[in-house]
Amino acid sequence: MRRFLTEKNIVIVLFFMVFIIFSFAENETKKIEQLYNGGHISIKNFPPVMREAKSNGSDGAKTSRYH
Secondary structure, eight states: OOOSOOHHHHHHHHHHHHHHHHHHHHHHHHHHHHHHTTTTOOGGGSOOOOHHHHHHHHSOOOOSTTO
């Protein structure tokens, strides 16, 4: 009768166990990262800041050569 728990079979079972545990850990890491970063808020939700538009009218300096 052939033995079921050979070294090869043990290695295969351990590989799948590690793969499943890694998948769960990756999902939990994503959840924790979302909580740490403020939930659903991401950098994509913020409008881009244009420094030229803010500095043109606020400091009174003329940026064009022809004024």
